[in-house]
Amino acid sequence: xxxxxxxxxxxxxxxxxxxxxxxxxxxxxxxxxxxxxxxxxxxxxxxxxxxxxxxxxxxxxxxxxxxxxxxxxxxxxxxxxxxxxxxxxxxxxxxxxxxxxxxxxxxxxxxxxxxxxxxxxxxxxxxxxxxxxxxxxxxxxxxxxxxxxxxxxxxxxxxxxxxxxxxxxxxxxxxxxxxxxxxxxxxxxxxxxxxxxxxxxxxxxxxxxxxxxxxxxxxxxxxxxx
Amino acid sequence: xxxxxxxxxxxxxxxxxxxxxxxxxxxxxxxxxxxxxxxxxxxxxxxxxxxxxxxxxxxxxxxxxxxxxxxxxxxxxxxxxxxxxxxxxxxxxxxxxxxxxxxxxxxxxxxxxxxxxxxxxxxxxxxxxxxxxxxxxxxxxxxxxxxxxxxxxxxxxxxxxxxxxxxxxxxxxxxxxxxxxxxxxxxxxxxxxxxxxxxxxxxxxxxxxxxxxxxxxxxxxxxxxxxxxxxxxxxxxxxxxxxxxxxxxxxxxxxxxxxxxxxxxxxxxxxxxxxxxxxxxxxxxxxxxxxxxxxxxxxxxxxxxxxxxxxxxxxxxxxxxxxxxxxxxxxxxxxxxxxxxxxxxxxxxxxxxxxxxxxxxxxxxxxxxxxxxxxxxxxxxxxxxxxxxxxxxxxxxxxxxxxxxxxxxxxxxxxxxxxxxxxxxxxxxxxxxxxxxxxxxxxxxxxxxxxxxxxxxxxxxxxxxxxxxxxxx
Ligand SMILES: [Zn+2]
Ligand SMILES: [Zn+2]
Ligand SMILES: [Zn+2]
Numbered sequence: 001x002x003x004x005x006x007x008x009x010x011x012x013x014x015x016x017x018x019x020x021x022x023x024x025x026x027x028x029x030x031x032x033x034x035x036x037x038x039x040x041x042x043x044x045x046x047x048x049x050x051x052x053x054x055x056x057x058x059x060x061x062x063x064x065x066x067x068x069x070x071x072x073x074x075x076x077x078x079x080x081x082x083x084x085x086x087x088x089x090x091x092x093x094x095x096x097x098x099x100x101x102x103x104x105x106x107x108x109x110x111x112x113x114x115x116x117x118x119x120x121x122x123x124x125x126x127x128x129x130x131x132x133x134x135x136x137x138x139x140x141x142x143x144x145x146x147x148x149x150x151x152x153x154x155x156x157x158x159x160x161x162x163x164x165x166x167x168x169x170x171x172x173x174x175x176x177x178x179x180x181x182x183x184x185x186x187x188x189x190x191x192x193x194x195x196x197x198x199x200x201x202x203x204x205x206x207x208x209x210x211x212x213x214x215x216x217x218x219x220x221x222x223x224x225x226x
Numbered sequence: 227x228x229x230x231x232x233x234x235x236x237x238x239x240x241x242x243x244x245x246x247x248x249x250x251x252x253x254x255x256x257x258x259x260x261x262x263x264x265x266x267x268x269x270x271x272x273x274x275x276x277x278x279x280x281x282x283x284x285x286x287x288x289x290x291x292x293x294x295x296x297x298x299x300x301x302x303x304x305x306x307x308x309x310x311x312x313x314x315x316x317x318x319x320x321x322x323x324x325x326x327x328x329x330x331x332x333x334x335x336x337x338x339x340x341x342x343x344x345x346x347x348x349x350x351x352x353x354x355x356x357x358x359x360x361x362x363x364x365x366x367x368x369x370x371x372x373x374x375x376x377x378x379x380x381x382x383x384x385x386x387x388x389x390x391x392x393x394x395x396x397x398x399x400x401x402x403x404x405x406x407x408x409x410x411x412x413x414x415x416x417x418x419x420x421x422x423x424x425x426x427x428x429x430x431x432x433x434x435x436x437x438x439x440x441x442x443x444x445x446x447x448x449x450x451x452x453x454x455x456x457x458x459x460x461x462x463x464x465x466x467x468x469x470x471x472x473x474x475x476x477x478x479x480x481x482x483x484x485x486x487x488x489x490x491x492x493x494x495x496x497x498x499x500x501x502x503x504x505x506x507x508x509x510x511x512x513x514x515x516x517x518x519x520x521x522x523x524x525x526x527x528x529x530x531x532x533x534x535x536x537x538x539x540x541x542x543x544x545x546x547x548x549x550x551x552x553x554x555x556x557x558x559x560x561x562x563x564x565x566x567x568x569x570x571x572x573x574x575x576x577x578x579x580x581x582x583x584x585x586x587x588x589x590x591x592x593x594x595x596x597x598x599x600x601x602x603x604x605x606x607x608x609x610x611x612x613x614x615x616x617x618x619x620x621x622x623x624x625x626x627x628x629x630x631x632x633x634x635x636x637x638x639x640x641x642x643x644x645x646x647x648x649x650x651x652x653x654x655x656x657x658x659x660x661x662x663x664x665x666x667x668x669x670x671x672x673x674x675x676x677x678x679x680x681x682x683x684x685x686x687x688x689x690x691x692x693x694x695x696x697x698x699x
Contacts, residue, residue, distance in 0.1 A: 098299035
């Protein structure tokens, strides 16, 4: 096996602990794996941001503004550090599909730990790309993550092509018009899946649309908390 | 014809040929609308070629030559709705998908003009430079396949190339200079522009506008060669021994492909690797040797100094004692000081203690006069510029500054010179940083070590040998 990121050979470590149990092959070498920052310790119960407060100030602001909770909670696995920035850039923008495999195990584990209570009553909805982006990249990274999970994936949403999110200011992003439209209404619990949770605007737009079309409750699972 | 039609730019085949002949491109690197490209393909002006080809038990990317299984992966592709391979090796240059062809221009080739008097440089070459220049001119005229120019650090290799390039342009040839690093491209480009004022010249490196690389004289990073096929009559490969060229087979693959069948390859190096030395000694590779620097002074020969507790001192972020003693009594304390260490961690950790100690000793007058750089340092270019402007007295660095950069008046020290990152080529290059200017043609080079390595011995022997061949004894 070679490390997905640096292509170094990964030598399986055999010790008494794993001699008789076949360990899953490592996809990242220990050096690269060590550069990722798993969010641990205290975090906001709503948005997964590292926070001493139970509910962080951003989430309090959202709840005041909206007077309701559209997304029950978002759970993110990694912080957006330098290594993650590089990996996301190569995976998403360069289109190196295989890089996404490096996150498979963590993503499935997070699902089992945080969403197992939903049992089989939930479906996964990936945040879509516009057709134009999809043609450029040839794959949707959110769909790739969604397909890792042991529940049904429904591509219920579509996206119109607009400006790149990153080029807008925070206020513009928050008040931007909803770029999504719905293709299929879902009356089960939904776990929205995306690669990054930054301001939460994208996920809220998607969630609002689903809720307005009879979706009872909506959660989010994202790889990275930006 | 309607007004609309006229406003649509309609490139002539000649213009298209100038842009696209000699290239090997992905669809999105061709700035033509689908309709026009379809028509040109139909007229056989462009030819599609398969991008990833099966070869026995492996496959090969036709752009970068990659055959390593771990650098291919499969993708469930939205475009063709199939799951197929793509190349991970050259993905930084745009992704090669198995379902998309690469395109080559198969129409008429561009005829490059015979430039009448291309070289506007009026400087003078030293006899040694002139000798190398003459050899290169001969190689170009005779269509010799290869010539290696072995020129010591500070021989003034750029100027040496001018007569050969001049000759090539006069003969209507197309020339490419490929160099490993973008900094070097940026540094050489203006020098070429002023040396060949009347000739269209383009610089290509990651982030530059590479789509319309259509000049007769091109200076590019070695990676940019991946986009060319049968384009150049003369390819000059700078620092053939340097990373990534010597370590990355795809660059050699690309360099080979970028030249026309009857062409000349010029290799430049100060420290040839074994492969080339072997071919030289077997008389399989024509070469010319320039053992003297342009200012006519010999190369500084490194002195070595044993430091018994070097590893322990570095571990505790302490500069080795013999090093401090040397710094106190340098021949010329006015010189700036360039200190090489083996790792980024040491460069970062040693910075403050060293600055503090130098300040106390009066070697620098403020701790801010010392700084460190390494490959992962965002401000690296800026810091190097500042050192050049003498805003820092002392620069602590990893091997990233071993070549390419010149400072007029420095002393050079390596801490832990026996460390494996300092191979023979690196040591020779580092020693070559000293004594680069006419005004201060000497300089001290010190190897501090705790056990001399074979590489150290070989580097010193080879420097002495070069001096002897240069007529110094
Ligand atoms: Zn790795
Ligand atoms: Zn490739
Ligand atoms: Zn495809």
